[in-house]
Amino acid sequence: MNSQTKSQFIAVASITSELSAVMVVAKEISLAAANAKAIAFRAGDKAKGFQPITDFINELAKETIELVTNINVYALLLYRLTVNEYRRTAAYNRFEQVAKLAIGARYADSMQEPISHARTMMQDCQRQFKRDVTQLLGQLEAVMHHARAARVIAANSRIEASQAGEYLQSLQAVAESVDKAAHTIHDNVQRCRIALSIYRNS
Amino acid sequence: MKMTKIYEGAHQWVMFGRDENKPDNIIDSNQYIVRTANKCLLLEPGGTELFAPMMAAVLHHAPVDQITDLFASHQDPDVISSLGLWDQALSNAKLHAPALWEGYIRNFGCESIEYVPIPDNGETIKIESVELQIIPAHYLHSPCNFHVYDPQAKILMCGSVGSAFEAANAPVFVERFDVHVEKMRAYHQRMMPSNQAKRAWIDRVRNLDIDILAPQHGRMFKGDDVKRFLDWFDSLQVGTGV
Ligand SMILES: [Fe+2]
Numbered sequence: 001m002n003s004q005t006k007s008q009f010i011a012v013a014s015i016t017s018e019l020s021a022v023m024v025v026a027k028e029i030s031l032a033a034a035n036a037k038a039i040a041f042r043a044g045d046k047a048k049g050f051q052p053i054t055d056f057i058n059e060l061a062k063e064t065i066e067l068v069t070n071i072n073v074y075a076l077l078l079y080r081l082t083v084n085e086y087r088r089t090a091a092y093n094r095f096e097q098v099a100k101l102a103i104g105a106r107y108a109d110s111m112q113e114p115i116s117h118a119r120t121m122m123q124d125c126q127r128q129f130k131r132d133v134t135q136l137l138g139q140l141e142a143v144m145h146h147a148r149a150a151r152v153i154a155a156n157s158r159i160e161a162s163q164a165g166e167y168l169q170s171l172q173a174v175a176e177s178v179d180k181a182a183h184t185i186h187d188n189v190q191r192c193r194i195a196l197s198i199y200r201n202s
Numbered sequence: 203m204k205m206t207k208i209y210e211g212a213h214q215w216v217m218f219g220r221d222e223n224k225p226d227n228i229i230d231s232n233q234y235i236v237r238t239a240n241k242c243l244l245l246e247p248g249g250t251e252l253f254a255p256m257m258a259a260v261l262h263h264a265p266v267d268q269i270t271d272l273f274a275s276h277q278d279p280d281v282i283s284s285l286g287l288w289d290q291a292l293s294n295a296k297l298h299a300p301a302l303w304e305g306y307i308r309n310f311g312c313e314s315i316e317y318v319p320i321p322d323n324g325e326t327i328k329i330e331s332v333e334l335q336i337i338p339a340h341y342l343h344s345p346c347n348f349h350v351y352d353p354q355a356k357i358l359m360c361g362s363v364g365s366a367f368e369a370a371n372a373p374v375f376v377e378r379f380d381v382h383v384e385k386m387r388a389y390h391q392r393m394m395p396s397n398q399a400k401r402a403w404i405d406r407v408r409n410l411d412i413d414i415l416a417p418q419h420g421r422m423f424k425g426d427d428v429k430r431f432l433d434w435f436d437s438l439q440v441g442t443g444v
Binding site: 087088090091094095097098099100101102105106107108109110111113114117118121 | 253254255257258259261262263264265266267286287290291292293311
Protein backbone atom coordinates (compact mmCIF):
# COMPACT_ATOMS: atom_id res chain seq x y z
CA MET A 1 0.00 0.00 0.00
CA ASN A 2 1.50 3.36 -0.96
CA SER A 3 1.55 6.33 1.40
CA GLN A 4 -1.12 8.22 -0.57
CA THR A 5 -3.56 5.33 -0.14
CA LYS A 6 -2.59 4.90 3.49
CA SER A 7 -3.26 8.55 4.33
CA GLN A 8 -6.56 8.37 2.46
CA PHE A 9 -7.61 5.40 4.60
CA ILE A 10 -6.54 7.29 7.73
CA ALA A 11 -8.38 10.46 6.67
CA VAL A 12 -11.60 8.54 6.09
CA ALA A 13 -11.25 6.60 9.34
CA SER A 14 -10.55 9.80 11.29
CA ILE A 15 -13.84 11.35 10.11
CA THR A 16 -15.78 8.53 11.70
CA SER A 17 -13.93 8.81 14.99
CA GLU A 18 -14.10 12.64 15.17
CA LEU A 19 -17.77 12.56 14.31
CA SER A 20 -18.64 10.01 16.95
CA ALA A 21 -17.14 12.46 19.47
CA VAL A 22 -19.23 15.27 17.94
CA MET A 23 -22.31 13.11 18.40
CA VAL A 24 -21.62 12.66 22.12
CA VAL A 25 -21.15 16.39 22.60
CA ALA A 26 -24.26 17.28 20.60
CA LYS A 27 -26.25 14.99 22.88
CA GLU A 28 -24.72 16.82 25.86
CA ILE A 29 -25.94 20.13 24.45
CA SER A 30 -29.41 18.73 24.04
CA LEU A 31 -29.32 17.62 27.69
CA ALA A 32 -28.07 21.05 28.80
CA ALA A 33 -30.95 22.63 26.90
CA ALA A 34 -33.49 20.46 28.71
CA ASN A 35 -31.86 21.35 32.01
CA ALA A 36 -31.91 25.05 31.20
CA LYS A 37 -35.56 24.87 30.27
CA ALA A 38 -36.42 23.40 33.67
CA ILE A 39 -34.45 26.10 35.50
CA ALA A 40 -35.90 28.87 33.35
CA PHE A 41 -39.37 27.52 34.09
CA ARG A 42 -38.75 27.65 37.83
CA ALA A 43 -37.19 31.11 37.59
CA GLY A 44 -40.35 32.36 35.89
CA ASP A 45 -40.26 36.06 35.03
CA LYS A 46 -36.68 36.43 36.17
CA ALA A 47 -35.53 34.21 33.30
CA LYS A 48 -38.02 35.32 30.72
CA GLY A 49 -35.38 36.10 28.15
CA PHE A 50 -33.83 32.72 28.71
CA GLN A 51 -36.77 30.55 27.69
CA PRO A 52 -36.70 31.06 23.92
CA ILE A 53 -32.95 30.58 24.03
CA THR A 54 -33.30 27.08 25.51
CA ASP A 55 -35.64 26.10 22.68
CA PHE A 56 -33.15 27.41 20.22
CA ILE A 57 -30.27 25.48 21.79
CA ASN A 58 -32.34 22.31 21.72
CA GLU A 59 -33.20 22.84 18.07
CA LEU A 60 -29.54 23.36 17.21
CA ALA A 61 -28.48 20.23 19.03
CA LYS A 62 -31.12 18.17 17.21
CA GLU A 63 -30.08 19.52 13.84
CA THR A 64 -26.43 18.83 14.57
CA ILE A 65 -27.22 15.22 15.51
CA GLU A 66 -29.20 14.80 12.32
CA LEU A 67 -26.42 16.28 10.20
CA VAL A 68 -23.78 14.11 11.80
CA THR A 69 -25.93 11.01 11.27
CA ASN A 70 -26.11 11.82 7.57
CA ILE A 71 -22.42 12.55 7.38
CA ASN A 72 -21.66 9.18 8.98
CA VAL A 73 -23.56 7.41 6.21
CA TYR A 74 -21.53 9.41 3.74
CA ALA A 75 -18.29 8.60 5.50
CA LEU A 76 -19.07 4.90 5.15
CA LEU A 77 -19.58 5.35 1.42
CA LEU A 78 -16.28 7.17 1.27
CA TYR A 79 -14.62 4.29 3.06
CA ARG A 80 -16.03 1.78 0.56
CA LEU A 81 -14.84 3.97 -2.27
CA THR A 82 -11.36 4.06 -0.75
CA VAL A 83 -11.31 0.26 -0.54
CA ASN A 84 -12.44 0.04 -4.14
CA GLU A 85 -9.85 2.53 -5.30
CA TYR A 86 -7.19 0.57 -3.47
CA ARG A 87 -8.27 -2.65 -5.25
CA ARG A 88 -8.37 -0.92 -8.63
CA THR A 89 -4.98 0.67 -8.15
CA ALA A 90 -3.43 -2.60 -6.98
CA ALA A 91 -4.79 -4.36 -10.09
CA TYR A 92 -3.60 -1.61 -12.40
CA ASN A 93 -0.09 -1.83 -10.97
CA ARG A 94 -0.03 -5.62 -11.34
CA PHE A 95 -1.25 -5.38 -14.92
CA GLU A 96 1.59 -2.97 -15.74
CA GLN A 97 3.94 -5.54 -14.23
CA VAL A 98 2.38 -8.24 -16.44
CA ALA A 99 2.95 -6.10 -19.53
CA LYS A 100 6.59 -5.61 -18.60
CA LEU A 101 7.16 -9.32 -17.94
CA ALA A 102 5.29 -10.31 -21.10
CA ILE A 103 7.51 -8.34 -23.49
CA GLY A 104 8.24 -10.68 -26.39
CA ALA A 105 5.30 -12.97 -25.62
CA ARG A 106 3.15 -13.84 -28.60
CA TYR A 107 -0.01 -12.33 -27.13
CA ALA A 108 1.59 -9.52 -25.09
CA ASP A 109 -0.47 -6.90 -26.93
CA SER A 110 -3.72 -8.34 -25.65
CA MET A 111 -2.78 -6.94 -22.23
CA GLN A 112 -3.40 -3.38 -23.41
CA GLU A 113 -7.17 -3.72 -23.14
CA PRO A 114 -7.25 -4.78 -19.47
CA ILE A 115 -4.61 -2.16 -18.64
CA SER A 116 -6.56 0.70 -20.13
CA HIS A 117 -9.78 -0.58 -18.57
CA ALA A 118 -8.10 -0.81 -15.17
CA ARG A 119 -6.71 2.70 -15.60
CA THR A 120 -10.18 4.07 -16.38
CA MET A 121 -11.72 2.31 -13.39
CA MET A 122 -9.00 3.60 -11.11
CA GLN A 123 -9.37 7.17 -12.36
CA ASP A 124 -13.15 6.94 -12.01
CA CYS A 125 -12.70 6.00 -8.36
CA GLN A 126 -10.32 8.90 -7.80
CA ARG A 127 -12.72 11.37 -9.40
CA GLN A 128 -15.67 10.01 -7.47
CA PHE A 129 -13.69 10.25 -4.24
CA LYS A 130 -12.88 13.91 -4.91
CA ARG A 131 -16.50 14.65 -5.72
CA ASP A 132 -17.72 12.96 -2.54
CA VAL A 133 -15.09 14.66 -0.40
CA THR A 134 -16.18 18.06 -1.73
CA GLN A 135 -19.78 17.21 -0.80
CA LEU A 136 -18.76 16.01 2.62
CA LEU A 137 -16.76 19.18 3.24
CA GLY A 138 -19.94 21.14 2.52
CA GLN A 139 -21.84 19.11 5.09
CA LEU A 140 -19.09 19.56 7.64
CA GLU A 141 -19.23 23.29 6.99
CA ALA A 142 -22.92 23.18 7.96
CA VAL A 143 -22.03 21.54 11.27
CA MET A 144 -19.40 24.21 11.90
CA HIS A 145 -22.02 26.83 11.19
CA HIS A 146 -24.25 25.30 13.85
CA ALA A 147 -21.37 25.25 16.31
CA ARG A 148 -20.67 28.93 15.68
CA ALA A 149 -24.34 29.77 16.17
CA ALA A 150 -24.34 27.84 19.43
CA ARG A 151 -21.45 29.93 20.72
CA VAL A 152 -23.29 33.17 19.92
CA ILE A 153 -26.32 31.83 21.77
CA ALA A 154 -24.15 30.87 24.70
CA ALA A 155 -22.88 34.46 24.88
CA ASN A 156 -26.47 35.77 24.83
CA SER A 157 -27.41 33.25 27.49
CA ARG A 158 -24.76 34.62 29.79
CA ILE A 159 -26.23 38.11 29.47
CA GLU A 160 -29.73 36.82 30.13
CA ALA A 161 -28.48 34.75 33.05
CA SER A 162 -27.05 37.84 34.74
CA GLN A 163 -30.60 39.12 35.18
CA ALA A 164 -31.93 35.93 36.72
CA GLY A 165 -31.19 36.72 40.37
CA GLU A 166 -30.69 33.58 42.44
CA TYR A 167 -30.77 31.44 39.25
CA LEU A 168 -27.75 33.25 37.89
CA GLN A 169 -25.26 30.53 38.74
CA SER A 170 -27.18 27.59 37.36
CA LEU A 171 -28.07 29.40 34.15
CA GLN A 172 -24.51 30.56 33.76
CA ALA A 173 -23.40 26.97 34.11
CA VAL A 174 -25.77 26.03 31.27
CA ALA A 175 -24.34 28.79 29.08
CA GLU A 176 -20.88 27.60 29.96
CA SER A 177 -21.53 24.00 29.00
CA VAL A 178 -23.16 24.97 25.70
CA ASP A 179 -20.16 27.13 24.90
CA LYS A 180 -17.71 24.38 25.75
CA ALA A 181 -19.59 21.79 23.74
CA ALA A 182 -19.85 24.08 20.73
CA HIS A 183 -16.14 24.71 20.99
CA THR A 184 -15.38 20.97 20.98
CA ILE A 185 -17.63 20.36 17.99
CA HIS A 186 -15.98 23.20 16.14
CA ASP A 187 -12.51 21.80 16.80
CA ASN A 188 -13.36 18.22 15.89
CA VAL A 189 -15.09 19.16 12.68
CA GLN A 190 -12.24 21.46 11.82
CA ARG A 191 -9.83 18.53 12.16
CA CYS A 192 -12.01 16.45 9.81
CA ARG A 193 -11.99 19.23 7.28
CA ILE A 194 -8.23 19.62 7.40
CA ALA A 195 -7.75 15.86 6.99
CA LEU A 196 -10.01 15.84 3.94
CA SER A 197 -9.22 19.15 2.33
CA ILE A 198 -6.21 17.85 0.40
CA TYR A 199 -8.54 15.51 -1.51
CA ARG A 200 -11.17 18.05 -2.51
CA ASN A 201 -11.91 19.05 -6.10
CA SER A 202 -9.66 21.96 -6.95
CA MET B 203 8.36 -18.67 -14.84
CA LYS B 204 9.31 -22.00 -16.36
CA MET B 205 6.91 -23.40 -18.97
CA THR B 206 6.76 -27.06 -19.96
CA LYS B 207 4.43 -28.45 -22.58
CA ILE B 208 3.22 -31.79 -21.21
CA TYR B 209 0.68 -32.72 -23.87
CA GLU B 210 0.43 -31.76 -27.50
CA GLY B 211 -2.50 -33.11 -29.49
CA ALA B 212 -5.66 -31.49 -30.78
CA HIS B 213 -5.32 -29.44 -27.60
CA GLN B 214 -2.37 -28.74 -25.30
CA TRP B 215 -1.39 -28.91 -21.66
CA VAL B 216 1.32 -26.60 -20.33
CA MET B 217 2.78 -26.65 -16.85
CA PHE B 218 4.06 -23.41 -15.25
CA GLY B 219 6.21 -23.23 -12.16
CA ARG B 220 9.64 -22.81 -10.62
CA ASP B 221 9.34 -19.03 -10.89
CA GLU B 222 12.87 -17.83 -10.25
CA ASN B 223 11.71 -14.34 -9.12
CA LYS B 224 9.35 -15.70 -6.51
CA PRO B 225 9.97 -14.33 -2.98
CA ASP B 226 11.58 -17.01 -0.81
CA ASN B 227 8.84 -16.95 1.80
CA ILE B 228 6.12 -17.75 -0.74
CA ILE B 229 5.41 -21.41 -1.48
CA ASP B 230 6.39 -22.64 -4.96
CA SER B 231 3.39 -23.92 -6.88
CA ASN B 232 2.56 -25.43 -10.24
CA GLN B 233 -0.06 -23.92 -12.47
CA TYR B 234 -1.45 -25.62 -15.56
CA ILE B 235 -3.32 -24.55 -18.65
CA VAL B 236 -5.45 -26.53 -21.06
CA ARG B 237 -5.32 -24.72 -24.39
CA THR B 238 -7.85 -25.41 -27.16
CA ALA B 239 -8.19 -23.54 -30.46
CA ASN B 240 -10.07 -20.56 -29.02
CA LYS B 241 -10.15 -21.07 -25.30
CA CYS B 242 -7.83 -21.47 -22.39
CA LEU B 243 -8.49 -23.05 -18.99
CA LEU B 244 -6.24 -22.18 -16.05
CA LEU B 245 -5.91 -24.91 -13.43
CA GLU B 246 -4.93 -23.76 -9.93
CA PRO B 247 -4.27 -20.14 -11.07
CA GLY B 248 -2.14 -19.49 -7.96
CA GLY B 249 -1.60 -16.84 -5.34
CA THR B 250 -1.65 -13.06 -5.63
CA GLU B 251 2.14 -12.90 -5.45
CA LEU B 252 2.48 -15.07 -8.52
CA PHE B 253 -0.19 -13.35 -10.56
CA ALA B 254 2.03 -11.10 -12.71
CA PRO B 255 4.61 -13.72 -13.75
CA MET B 256 1.83 -16.28 -14.26
CA MET B 257 -0.31 -14.06 -16.43
CA ALA B 258 2.73 -12.92 -18.42
CA ALA B 259 3.62 -16.59 -19.00
CA VAL B 260 0.08 -17.43 -20.15
CA LEU B 261 0.36 -14.64 -22.73
CA HIS B 262 2.89 -16.82 -24.54
CA HIS B 263 0.05 -19.26 -25.20
CA ALA B 264 -3.24 -17.36 -25.29
CA PRO B 265 -4.50 -13.79 -25.60
CA VAL B 266 -6.36 -12.34 -22.61
CA ASP B 267 -9.81 -12.59 -24.17
CA GLN B 268 -9.35 -16.33 -24.74
CA ILE B 269 -8.67 -17.04 -21.07
CA THR B 270 -12.23 -18.14 -20.48
CA ASP B 271 -12.11 -20.65 -17.65
CA LEU B 272 -10.42 -21.05 -14.29
CA PHE B 273 -10.41 -24.06 -12.01
CA ALA B 274 -9.59 -24.18 -8.30
CA SER B 275 -9.34 -27.58 -6.60
CA HIS B 276 -9.94 -26.04 -3.17
CA GLN B 277 -10.00 -22.79 -1.25
CA ASP B 278 -6.37 -22.27 -0.25
CA PRO B 279 -4.61 -18.96 -1.00
CA ASP B 280 -1.76 -20.58 -2.94
CA VAL B 281 -4.42 -22.05 -5.24
CA ILE B 282 -6.70 -19.13 -5.88
CA SER B 283 -5.91 -15.90 -3.96
CA SER B 284 -5.08 -14.28 -7.33
CA LEU B 285 -8.79 -14.45 -8.20
CA GLY B 286 -9.42 -10.77 -7.43
CA LEU B 287 -6.82 -9.80 -10.03
CA TRP B 288 -8.02 -12.23 -12.70
CA ASP B 289 -11.48 -10.87 -11.95
CA GLN B 290 -10.39 -7.42 -13.05
CA ALA B 291 -8.34 -8.64 -16.01
CA LEU B 292 -10.83 -11.01 -17.64
CA SER B 293 -14.13 -9.75 -18.95
CA ASN B 294 -15.80 -13.03 -19.82
CA ALA B 295 -14.61 -15.89 -17.63
CA LYS B 296 -15.93 -18.65 -15.41
CA LEU B 297 -14.41 -20.07 -12.25
CA HIS B 298 -15.12 -23.76 -11.68
CA ALA B 299 -14.61 -24.38 -7.98
CA PRO B 300 -16.14 -26.43 -5.14
CA ALA B 301 -19.73 -25.44 -4.31
CA LEU B 302 -18.93 -25.76 -0.63
CA TRP B 303 -16.22 -23.10 -0.80
CA GLU B 304 -18.10 -20.50 -2.79
CA GLY B 305 -18.72 -18.14 0.12
CA TYR B 306 -15.07 -18.47 1.15
CA ILE B 307 -13.42 -18.11 -2.25
CA ARG B 308 -15.52 -15.06 -3.08
CA ASN B 309 -13.50 -13.25 -0.38
CA PHE B 310 -10.64 -13.09 -2.89
CA GLY B 311 -12.85 -10.94 -5.17
CA CYS B 312 -15.22 -12.44 -7.73
CA GLU B 313 -17.45 -9.83 -9.32
CA SER B 314 -17.12 -10.14 -13.08
CA ILE B 315 -16.06 -13.79 -13.14
CA GLU B 316 -18.95 -16.24 -12.95
CA TYR B 317 -18.57 -18.73 -10.09
CA VAL B 318 -19.67 -22.15 -11.36
CA PRO B 319 -20.08 -24.37 -8.27
CA ILE B 320 -18.89 -27.97 -8.56
CA PRO B 321 -21.22 -30.38 -6.71
CA ASP B 322 -19.77 -32.87 -4.20
CA ASN B 323 -19.84 -35.79 -6.61
CA GLY B 324 -17.97 -33.95 -9.36
CA GLU B 325 -19.03 -33.29 -12.94
CA THR B 326 -17.73 -32.92 -16.48
CA ILE B 327 -16.65 -29.59 -17.90
CA LYS B 328 -16.26 -28.87 -21.57
CA ILE B 329 -13.68 -26.53 -23.04
CA GLU B 330 -14.64 -26.42 -26.70
CA SER B 331 -14.45 -30.10 -27.73
CA VAL B 332 -12.31 -31.18 -24.77
CA GLU B 333 -14.19 -32.99 -22.02
CA LEU B 334 -12.59 -32.90 -18.60
CA GLN B 335 -13.74 -35.02 -15.70
CA ILE B 336 -13.84 -33.33 -12.33
CA ILE B 337 -12.97 -36.11 -9.90
CA PRO B 338 -13.86 -35.87 -6.19
CA ALA B 339 -10.80 -35.88 -3.93
CA HIS B 340 -12.40 -34.80 -0.67
CA TYR B 341 -10.20 -34.59 2.42
CA LEU B 342 -7.08 -34.72 0.24
CA HIS B 343 -6.23 -32.41 1.85
CA SER B 344 -9.16 -29.97 1.82
CA PRO B 345 -12.54 -31.32 3.05
CA CYS B 346 -14.01 -30.36 -0.30
CA ASN B 347 -11.56 -30.89 -3.09
CA PHE B 348 -11.44 -31.96 -6.75
CA HIS B 349 -8.94 -33.20 -9.32
CA VAL B 350 -9.13 -32.84 -13.10
CA TYR B 351 -8.77 -35.80 -15.45
CA ASP B 352 -8.32 -35.45 -19.19
CA PRO B 353 -8.99 -38.88 -20.78
CA GLN B 354 -7.60 -37.75 -24.12
CA ALA B 355 -4.29 -36.44 -22.78
CA LYS B 356 -4.30 -39.08 -20.00
CA ILE B 357 -3.31 -36.45 -17.47
CA LEU B 358 -4.64 -36.25 -13.93
CA MET B 359 -4.12 -32.86 -12.29
CA CYS B 360 -4.06 -34.14 -8.74
CA GLY B 361 -3.86 -30.94 -6.66
CA SER B 362 -2.21 -31.47 -3.30
CA VAL B 363 -1.82 -35.24 -3.75
CA GLY B 364 1.72 -36.06 -4.87
CA SER B 365 3.00 -32.65 -3.80
CA ALA B 366 6.56 -32.07 -2.67
CA PHE B 367 8.70 -28.99 -2.14
CA GLU B 368 11.65 -28.45 -4.39
CA ALA B 369 14.39 -25.97 -5.18
CA ALA B 370 13.61 -23.40 -7.90
CA ASN B 371 15.85 -25.22 -10.38
CA ALA B 372 14.54 -28.74 -9.75
CA PRO B 373 13.45 -30.77 -12.81
CA VAL B 374 9.71 -30.87 -13.44
CA PHE B 375 9.45 -34.70 -13.58
CA VAL B 376 10.39 -37.24 -10.94
CA GLU B 377 13.60 -38.93 -12.01
CA ARG B 378 14.28 -41.34 -9.16
CA PHE B 379 11.13 -42.33 -7.38
CA ASP B 380 12.90 -43.82 -4.34
CA VAL B 381 14.69 -40.51 -3.72
CA HIS B 382 11.56 -38.46 -4.33
CA VAL B 383 9.51 -40.39 -1.78
CA GLU B 384 11.42 -38.76 1.05
CA LYS B 385 10.37 -35.31 -0.15
CA MET B 386 6.70 -36.30 -0.04
CA ARG B 387 6.29 -38.41 3.06
CA ALA B 388 6.04 -35.80 5.81
CA TYR B 389 3.77 -33.60 3.73
CA HIS B 390 1.31 -36.39 3.01
CA GLN B 391 1.30 -37.64 6.59
CA ARG B 392 0.62 -34.16 7.90
CA MET B 393 -1.68 -32.68 5.24
CA MET B 394 -3.85 -35.67 4.36
CA PRO B 395 -6.18 -36.30 7.29
CA SER B 396 -8.04 -39.46 6.33
CA ASN B 397 -6.99 -42.99 5.36
CA GLN B 398 -10.58 -43.69 4.39
CA ALA B 399 -10.65 -40.75 1.97
CA LYS B 400 -7.29 -41.81 0.58
CA ARG B 401 -8.62 -45.35 0.00
CA ALA B 402 -11.67 -44.03 -1.91
CA TRP B 403 -9.48 -41.82 -4.06
CA ILE B 404 -7.01 -44.59 -4.90
CA ASP B 405 -9.83 -46.96 -5.87
CA ARG B 406 -11.25 -44.34 -8.16
CA VAL B 407 -7.94 -43.30 -9.70
CA ARG B 408 -6.70 -46.85 -10.33
CA ASN B 409 -9.51 -47.14 -12.87
CA LEU B 410 -8.23 -44.22 -14.89
CA ASP B 411 -5.73 -44.52 -17.70
CA ILE B 412 -3.03 -42.06 -16.62
CA ASP B 413 0.23 -41.09 -18.33
CA ILE B 414 1.00 -38.09 -16.14
CA LEU B 415 0.13 -37.24 -12.55
CA ALA B 416 0.39 -33.47 -12.23
CA PRO B 417 0.40 -32.15 -8.64
CA GLN B 418 0.15 -28.54 -7.49
CA HIS B 419 3.59 -28.52 -5.87
CA GLY B 420 6.82 -30.22 -6.85
CA ARG B 421 7.45 -32.70 -9.65
CA MET B 422 5.08 -34.52 -11.97
CA PHE B 423 5.02 -38.33 -12.27
CA LYS B 424 4.97 -40.07 -15.62
CA GLY B 425 4.95 -43.60 -16.99
CA ASP B 426 5.70 -46.26 -14.38
CA ASP B 427 6.10 -43.65 -11.65
CA VAL B 428 2.33 -43.12 -11.75
CA LYS B 429 1.72 -46.67 -10.51
CA ARG B 430 4.67 -46.41 -8.13
CA PHE B 431 3.11 -43.34 -6.61
CA LEU B 432 -0.31 -44.97 -6.21
CA ASP B 433 1.24 -48.02 -4.53
CA TRP B 434 3.33 -45.87 -2.23
CA PHE B 435 0.40 -43.64 -1.27
CA ASP B 436 -1.79 -46.71 -0.81
CA SER B 437 0.56 -48.11 1.81
CA LEU B 438 1.22 -44.81 3.61
CA GLN B 439 -0.63 -44.17 6.88
CA VAL B 440 -1.84 -40.58 6.76
CA GLY B 441 -3.20 -38.22 9.38
CA THR B 442 -0.19 -39.12 11.49
CA GLY B 443 2.02 -36.09 10.93
CA VAL B 444 1.79 -34.50 14.38
FE1 LIG C 1 -4.05 -26.52 0.07
